[in-house]
Amino acid sequence: MPGERRILTVDLGTTGPKVGLVSTQGELLAWEKEPTRLSLLPDGGAEQDPHEWWEAIRRATHRLLEGIPEARDRIVAIGCTGMWSTLVPVDREGAPLTPAILWMDARGAPEVEEMFGGFPSVAGYRLDRLILWIRLTGGIPGHSGKDSFAPLLYLRRRRPEIYRETWKLLEAKDYLNLRLTGRAAASYDFIACFGLTDNRNI
Numbered sequence: 001m002p003g004e005r006r007i008l009t010v011d012l013g014t015t016g017p018k019v020g021l022v023s024t025q026g027e028l029l030a031w032e033k034e035p036t037r038l039s040l041l042p043d044g045g046a047e048q049d050p051h052e053w054w055e056a057i058r059r060a061t062h063r064l065l066e067g068i069p070e071a072r073d074r075i076v077a078i079g080c081t082g083m084w085s086t087l088v089p090v091d092r093e094g095a096p097l098t099p100a101i102l103w104m105d106a107r108g109a110p111e112v113e114e115m116f117g118g119f120p121s122v123a124g125y126r127l128d129r130l131i132l133w134i135r136l137t138g139g140i141p142g143h144s145g146k147d148s149f150a151p152l153l154y155l156r157r158r159r160p161e162i163y164r165e166t167w168k169l170l171e172a173k174d175y176l177n178l179r180l181t182g183r184a185a186a187s188y189d190f191i192a193c194f195g196l197t198d199n200r201n202i
Contacts, residue, residue, distance in 0.1 A: 005076045009055055012082030014038065014102065017053060019060040021071055022079075030068060039099065043109040044106030044145070049101035050088050050175055057132050057176070078180060082173040085193050087151040089166040094178050099161050101151040108150025111157050112141050138200040148193040 005031070009020040016036075018029035034056035037049045065072055085103040088096050101107075116133075118126035124143055133140040141149040148171065155163045170178060171190040178184050192199045 004074065006071050006074045008061065008075050008078045010079070010080045010082075012053060012057075012177060013047075014083055014104070017057045017060060019057060019064050021064060021068065021075075024076075029071075029136045030064060032060040032064040034063075036102050037104075041107075042079040043110070046102040046105040048102060050096045050100050051173075053100075053172070053176070054179055067072060074201060080180070081171050083169070084171065085146060085148045085151075086172040087148060087155075088170045088172060089155060089162060090168050090170060090175065090178070091165060091182075092167045094167075094182070094184070096175070097165055098155075098159070100172060100175075101144030101154070103146055105151060107150070107158075108146040108152075108154035109143065110145075111153035112143060112145055115153065116140065131194065137195050137198055139195060141195050147195060148190075149195045152194065158197065 005024050007022045007024065009022050011018045011020070016033055016035040018031055018033045021029045023029060036048055036052050036056050036129055036135060039045075039168045041047060083103050087101045089098055090096055113124075116125050116129050118129075122130055125140060141147045144150075145154075152169060155166070155169075168178075168184045170184060170185065171193070173190060174184065174186050188197070
């Protein structure tokens with residue numbers, strides 16, 4: 001309806017962001033997509049440039065609003081979501097220190113094995129560590145190295161200079177919200193991917 005309030009939505013996926021215009025009743029009115037590049041690296045690395053995400057979102061948003069210019073003054077909120085287990089280390093100014101380490105990156109798998117392997121073992125986990133993590137968090141990082149905890153270990157052990165300079169380790173969605181608001185924050189659903197919270201007790 002004319003004059004109705006709108007919500008600008010951003011969904012950041014591996015192939016690029018989708019930007020949509022949604023009514024306050026949840027009806028999708030229009031959307032645009034902008035591709036981003038994916039870098040596949042040796043030893044199972046997978047990275048993207050967070051600056052490229054932001055520029056792609058800007059281009060898609062401009063294209064969307066050029067098609068419906070009357071919507072600009074009706075936008076009352078912006079909502080972001082994105083891929084999980086994608087890590088962006090940022091400095092105190094909120095600038096990325098490295099490309100984002102994507103959910104498909106497996107370079108942290110050896111660090112997970114080193115931290116959690118050993119004898120006696122159950123399903124590849126040293127028994128005492130498995131019991132401790134399940135007792136405290138309800139789970140344990142997977143062997144694949146594709147949980148958020150694995151790239152944290154990868155940075156700490158193999159790129160200590162970056163780890164030392166890091167102010168915050170942000171998920172992709174949280175990086176976008178930092179760019180939008182100037183505040184670093186995380187939601188429970190995304191922080192649970194680090195295995196550092198008790199996912200049985202929200």
